[in-house]
Amino acid sequence: MRYIENPYDCPVTRAMSIFGGKWKPIILNCIGESSLRFGKLNQLMPAISNKVLSNELKELETLGLIERKEFKERSQRVEYTLSDSGKSLMPVLHEIANWGNSNQAKKIVTEMVK
Amino acid sequence: MRYIENPYDCPVTRAMSIFGGKWKPIILNCIGESSLRFGKLNQLMPAISNKVLSNELKELETLGLIERKEFKERSQRVEYTLSDSGKSLMPVLHEIANWGNSNQAKKIVTEMVK
DNA sequence: CGGAATCCGCCAAGATACTG
DNA sequence: CAGTATCTTGGCGGATTCCG
Numbered sequence: 001m002r003y004i005e006n007p008y009d010c011p012v013t014r015a016m017s018i019f020g021g022k023w024k025p026i027i028l029n030c031i032g033e034s035s036l037r038f039g040k041l042n043q044l045m046p047a048i049s050n051k052v053l054s055n056e057l058k059e060l061e062t063l064g065l066i067e068r069k070e071f072k073e074r075s076q077r078v079e080y081t082l083s084d085s086g087k088s089l090m091p092v093l094h095e096i097a098n099w100g101n102s103n104q105a106k107k108i109v110t111e112m113v114k
Numbered sequence: 115m116r117y118i119e120n121p122y123d124c125p126v127t128r129a130m131s132i133f134g135g136k137w138k139p140i141i142l143n144c145i146g147e148s149s150l151r152f153g154k155l156n157q158l159m160p161a162i163s164n165k166v167l168s169n170e171l172k173e174l175e176t177l178g179l180i181e182r183k184e185f186k187e188r189s190q191r192v193e194y195t196l197s198d199s200g201k202s203l204m205p206v207l208h209e210i211a212n213w214g215n216s217n218q219a220k221k222i223v224t225e226m227v228k
Numbered sequence: 229c230g231g232a233a234t235c236c237g238c239c240a241a242g243a244t245a246c247t248g
Numbered sequence: 249c250a251g252t253a254t255c256t257t258g259g260c261g262g263a264t265t266c267c268g
Contacts, residue, residue: 003158003159003160004157004159004160004161006160007160007161008223008227009160010140010159010160010214011210011211011212011214011215011219012139012140012143012207012210012211012214013140013160013214014214014215014219014220014223015210015211015213015214015219016136016139016140016210016214017223017226018219018222018223018226020134020136020139021260022130022134022260022261023261025126025130025134026124026126026127026130029126037229037230038229038230038231039229039230044117045117045124046117046121046123046124046127047121048261048262049261049262049263049264050230050231050232051231051232051233051261051262051263051264052260052261052262053231054230054231054232055260055261063222063225063226064222070230075229075230076229076230076231076268077229077230078229078230078231085218085222088213088216088218089213091209091213092209092210092213093126095205095206095209096125096126096129096130096206096209097125097126097129098125098206099129099202099203099205099206100124100125100126100127100128100129100130101125101128102202104199104202105125105128105129105132106128108132108177108178108199109122109128109131109132112131112132112177113122135240136240136241137241151249151250152249152250152251153249153250156250162241162242163241163242163243163244164250164251164252165241165242165243165251165252165253166240166241166242167251168250168251168252169240169241184250189249189250190248190249190250190251191249191250192249192250192251229268230267230268231266231267231268232265232266232267232268233264233265233266233267234263234264234265234266235262235263235264235265236261236262236263237260237261237262237263238259238260238261238262239257239258239259239260240257240258240259240260241256241257241258241259242255242256242257242258243254243255243256243257244253244254244255244256245252245253245254245255246251246252246253246254247250247251247252247253248249248250248251248252
């Protein structure tokens with residue numbers, strides 16, 4: 001290993017630069033196998049502003065991790081699902097969520113919050 | 115699910131707030147099963163400034179994910195290893211690195227860089 | 229309903245220089 | 249060698265308002 005020349009030679013850097021950040025993993029995990037509307041996502045997730053959610057969704061779409069489907073009805077309706085690329089992330093997200101549910105993680109967080 | 119009241123009720127939020135961020139996963143993955151000195155870490159990792167590396171290591175130690183051992187010799191020597199908590203993260207890190215090595219990830223990154 | 233457009237504060241992160 | 253000490257800055261993220 002020697003990633004100095006190009007940071008992206010590091011697999012973890014590569015992965016985290018794609019789905020890392022404060023909101024992306026949460027969004028991806030929330031969508032999961034289902035198909036969610038903008039408003040529904042907003043409800044399911046920890047507090048996130050419209051703008052940020054909107055931006056993140058756009059980025060995720062550009063990255064090819066999610067797909068946006070717009071239904072032309074009287075009241076505008078949009079649904080987000082994981083693309084195949086996005087689905088390939090599910091094992092990773094599960095592993096993360098799984099660890100997040102461990103007592104280890106819970107204990108550390110309660111210490112952090114103090 | 116409804117994490118609005120308390121964000122930390124979301125397992126992914128919990129996990130990422132612990133080992134997420136730009137550098138923490140990379141550092142943890144670099145250390146892995148081995149025992150690394152400060153300078154060695156600096157070499158192995160993508161370019162990171164002294165200050166940031168120092169800060170991150172301190173935080174990781176506070177979180178209880180790594181252990182710092184100082185050897186009193188003529189030239190000062192410090193080694194960092196994963197604690198048991200830190201080791202419990204290895205499957206997660208492996209999954210992340212693994213995905214980072216996938217063609218999916220590599221392709222996305224090359225698109226991003228453009 | 230699902231955003232877009234502004235405006236803005238703040239702090240993570242970097243550059244650089246220095247030290248026990 | 250393994251860090252501090254300072255100073256500086258980009259851009260992430262939030263609040264609010266407006267729109268088709």
